[in-house]
Amino acid sequence: MSDGGHSNPATESHWLDWLGWASEQGVAVPDDAAFAEARARVWEASEFFATATARHPGDFAELIASGDLERAYGEGVLAQRLEAALAGVADELALQKSLRLFRRREMMRIVWRDLAGFAPLSETLEDLSELADACIRQALDRLSDWTHAEFGTPRDSAGRPLRLVVLAMGKLGARELNLSSDIDLIFAFPQGGEVTDGPRRLSHEQFFVRLAQRLVQALATQTVDGFVFRVDTRLRPFGEVGPLAMSFQAMEDYYQSQAREWERYAMIKARPVAGDPADRDQLMLMLRPFVYRRYLDFGAFESLRDLKRMIAKELYRRGMEANIKLGPGGIREIEFIGQAFQLVRGGRDPDLQVRPIRQVLACLADKRLMPADAIAQLDAAYVFLRLVENRLQAYRDQQTHKLPEDAAGQWRLARSMGFADWPSFAPVLEAHRRLVQQQFDHVFAAPDTHEEPGESSLNGLWTGTHEALHDLELLEQAGFADPAAARIRIEQFRENTARKGLSSRGRDRLAQLMPMVLRVIAASEQPDLVLERVLRVLESVARRTAYLAMLIESPDILAQLARLSGMSPWFTDQIGRHPLLLDEMIDPRRLYAPLRREDLESELDALLEHLDADDLEQQMERLHQFAQGNMLRVAAADLTEAIPLMVVSDYLTEIAEVAVARVLRLAFAHLVCQHGHPTSILGEDSGFLVLGYGKLGGIELGYGSDLDLVFLHGTERVSAMTDGKKSISNEQFYARLGQRMIHMMTTRTASGALYEIDMRLRPDGNKGMLARSINSFAAYQESDAWTWEHQALVRARPVAGDRRLAERFGAVRRAILCRERNPETLRDEVRTMREKMRANLDKSRDERFDLKQGSGGIADIEFMVQYAVLRWAAAHPELADWTDNIRLLETLTRLGLLPGHAAENLTDAYKALRAVYHRSALQQQPKTVPLDRLQAERTRVREWWRVLMESGE
Template identity: 75%
Template structure:
């Protein structure tokens, strides 16, 4: 027992008081060493428990008798005990007393288990939160009934009786309540209206204000029995000057138009503690867009940095550096770190929309947003500091976060934490605080732009305050080739920004950012071009100042933007239209590492995971963000030659296929929910097949390619119906499915369209049905299709849908392609179709050559390949194995079906022409080259065309 010798002898007198009472009452004192050890620990660490049990000895006797010190309460047993304690209550004074007695008993139990080391920190915080929840709910239930009896029942316009919703904020909301926390509450009600059945009519605001006042008094007022929880309602809209209870509409209006940035931070942990479940869902759904912006919100970093600076200034003014919550390396800094990532990324990644800080920290490590060792250190520090906080507050049940300054208090705290003395405890404490401080400084450090910010030349260029000649000279010295033109562009940019009416914060962010832009673009490969393109992005995002914050907070994003802008306008044009794409530039490892199919599927799963199944608009937005972001990564890796040109189309095709498959699933599930599933179909899944033709079918998609699609369904009976309560014919179901797929992909949303769709290759073209049955498609291909449609079939393949139907299509395709044909008629048909295309589509002229349609271009190679496949596939079925031109040429060469080195020459030329086509797309230029470019290759194609396709001499 020497280790737990009480430093204050008076404390032991409280134990003797209890022992005397126990002896008089015949209560046995447990003689187990564990009990004696725990009792000594508790009496030394908590004067509150020692004094409370000396005054109310029956509490400990009851806890011992019931075995509740050794056993953790579950939620059900705690609720039963609470209801039993409140069962005799019939009036408000009785409610106040019952709540306080129950709270005292539970606090003694919780503190005992905590200090004795019989409860983990998580249990202590959860039990304290559960206690608060029960007290709020139990008090409100009774107060609501009494208030209705006195004033009438509040109802909305439809006559529905309303209940008050109580938002728990801070640690209560996150279920992290500590031993002497106050509880931050916001009171709300669903709708305006009036009371009914009372002595006089009151509006709902008056009723719920009165109810809120009574609840706050029931919990927070000090009586002879103490208090339940100190109640703080100052986090409500307008603070202390605002109404105590507000309608949902009033709350929504406030948070949309008047709320301050720190209120977003406060609202992260908000939880409806009590209220109608439907009302609770509505309230949280209303608040979510205020807290979590759908874009990456780096403006939150600035706001939290400012908030921390204000706290630090207040602490310094009040001499409270020993504050383990608000001081350097304290609990608040850990919470700020986690919540900064939540505010920045939570709208984009719904996984982060959670309340408990330890769960947030774990996600930061899992998602590689912070290094795992750093997060582990933060979690260890959080647990240690929260335990210290509980030990400090357990002593007198006071809400304090200050380390003791006196020697006895320090010794007592150290021993309660398991340390022999203060120096040993302090060493561990300071190590944790140093780690927290270091991580906090790293996350919240101002961007390293001091060199730029203190460069008077660059600052003057932005403000336009200097002499024009000096500005031109400074731009030339910085590395711009045409400084006069750049100066004029800066003037134009300043004028454009002035017309936008930016906020003060927007101007401050631009003042920091523009000098950085000048420096980054000046050091790029093409400074003049890069600056013009980056300024175009800034003009597009200027009024959404969080993007300005993102660029200034993360110079790496700006560096990548400048680098890629100097290479291609494709990036900046898309980012200007869809600024969300800036998110992709945060992590350079990710930016230059495009994903393959399995990872694409996983990313899309994560993006759609938290989107409501009926939220069509959000589904379309997320699909577009997915496709655009991944295309941007492919382009970045392509331009910087991280991936070879010939796999660019593979990446782009996989993005399209993953998108189509998900659209089909979403569209099918939507219709199946309404009408049931089609019956009597080929296959076991959807009975539907999406065929990709052209570049999609040939795995040769480029940037901005549209998708040639054909829809087939597997209905085997024309009278078949769906199996749902609202049955419709299979034909109707599949027609609507095709329409919905097109709608999901082509509807213009804030993020644009997913893909442009071309359905003209379906049987009978634009005159034909949108969706054909497999049997009708088979009959058409066998009996009615033109030669050019069989050419198109060579590049057709299933990209989404039922596997069995896909297998049937494969058999059909092979049979059509391998059909024996009359060679001369085939050559005549192919040649005539090529001539029609060239006459209508060739844009050669004026010294430029059309890469696709010009003589000797891509289309000539494709038509020769298609002719050769249809000409010889009946003898060589291997020609029906592939849909892409490279492998078809390889097969033709292996089978020696083309003269000499024709297959190799055509392959090399095809790759060169496609490379030029890709580059033109990224430069957003017409798909043409100068007449002199690629001339030998084009002449070889024309020579082979003449040998293979022109009519033989008579």
């Protein structure tokens, strides 16, 4: 291989020495071209490998003979081989020697495969990480036994022996260890106490500190055989001054009250590598809320920006621009990009709670949090830079990240990376670093809080540094119709927030945010109205500095908030009560594109995926967030006419159906764990069915609608019992299932309630059983139900539950609706019920018309449709196919059952009344309108009521 004058005579002499040794020992040397080429590349790139071969020729000979240089290890091979290597170890000195010899052999193998091009980066990082994991675990196992024998055994309150938990941090935690990396470790133990069965009493802390010290010594002490891994324990609570091992409780106290912001970033990669599995899980569950906040934590951008600024300042001071880890466009900037998104969104999106940075980047691409081409560039840069890092460290097995300045070192690095020379390598490296820095600068760009040239300065309005007349002039110029009122409102807000006792960071963020807020409000169509509504939201979130950071970092949220606030007070009311909904405004593409059923299911899967099956509170919280967030999107798309008004109810109904189905699934799984499955049931799954009546059944839900539900089950034998250890009757099981569902949907958590539930439409109303068998329901409908209950059945349909039971209900419903009825009797009963309802519920008064219950309103149309279905379904069974009024009117038109233009007129009136009803909900106005509105529609509805329900036509 031509070296261009830069070859290293020392490494080549090591090769000649080894060849001489091999000849003396009768060791065969591979004579194939592939080996020769790989050998030349390795010797050229790694003085460490050449020297190790000269000093320990038998290791290289064994590696060749075993074939390990040519093959990747399978899962668990390293651990098995280390177990064999440590089989005869009886004391710490022997342990240290065996670990070092094993590490030397495996490092030679890993370096060879890396430099020869036999192993991709992923294999190299995985092998290095697995080597460290195996050494930690197996050294700890032996040291634990010896320490127990010497000092006794720590036990918990139940007498269970306790084991040390080892947390790997940094690159080892993410299984991304490089060729010459420290390993960052934190040591913990489950609980405090005393060891009482040893020669003298020791606290658990004293015991585990000694054990941790022994482990660090076994791995890091420099002996004649070198070291295994350098160990850094400074990431532990309180750093170097803190105890080497801490109890879980002490760690929790520290991270809740004293940990610094950078410790959150470090903890992202924390991975337990040793300890009892249950203890490891408990520790990670305890640490997760510290790392991943339940809200979108945009303050992470600000903190990481500050941390990067400190690193850059230190690098500049040291003149370390050539550092490929910490320098501009280096590995750390890629990690910061990933960590920023993890810290901001990981609490809400558990998919981001992964450790390896390449997995994080792939997740960002999948979720479209960054452009796919940007992610591809970052991933390619990361692979390239990590390969460079390994090549730098493979040269002398030293922990370095600095590019060589000498010509020989530059040539050697370029060649090891597959380039002919430095001039061909350097531009590629620079291109990767430049792209990384561009992406980093884009992600971490400080928000622009400065006003445009020529723009009226609104800063003084917030700080109160202007004279009153000057403020009034500014507000008038900004477009406020009542500048005096606007100024008073701003002053009130400033005083209110001052009284809230904000932290210094909160005050700083509010001072940074408010000029932006005032500019956005001034640019809106109705500044006076928007000011009042937006400030109301800000008052509700002012003490939560993370939300202030979110609004600063994402000005788009402010813009959407101002826009939608001007259209509807419903938005500011919802967001004021549930600030988590601000998250929905980050991406306008998502905000104005509500989801349909399949995507709703996927979103809910993601929200619930990582929750404990028994964590009812968090399940309810996530369900509430799901429903509220998706309703907000529907309302945003509705107001901006991104979706037609007539499909708004379709979207809202699907949200409810997905939520109810998931509540059923969770509640059923919980009860099955307690009592087993019901037996002797009709059905192929739960044997349970949720019926939607009213607006839910009619696919006509509005904003804030209650859900009218009826629960049925498929029990076919009254004495049937569940099949679990704590068996109960099917009747009890399904009653408890219904109760748990209602509890999950109606209990108020921090995010409010999921839905209000009305169960009064079940057989026998509030006096009836909460869940009724399908056979009992059928008998009731056949013999005991009132006409109004058959009317309600017109709008009843399955919304969740067992498919076979749904089919059975469909047959029962059709049989009831298609019964022969006396038209006169039916008309009288329907009319009488409508008159009673109007007398009790109609809120038409004081020149206002009740959209639903007033004469000529929505309920009149619904009653006429129900009457028509019950009258003609016996002759026309297709009238039992639908539950929504529009399609039922279309069917009545097609069948020619209504006189004249009745169906057309009623359809138009129904749409018009429903549209105003929806808008009233969004404007938080009463569901009444002035008497002069919708007069034509109401008149036609009243006329058709007289024709159909009073004249007898």
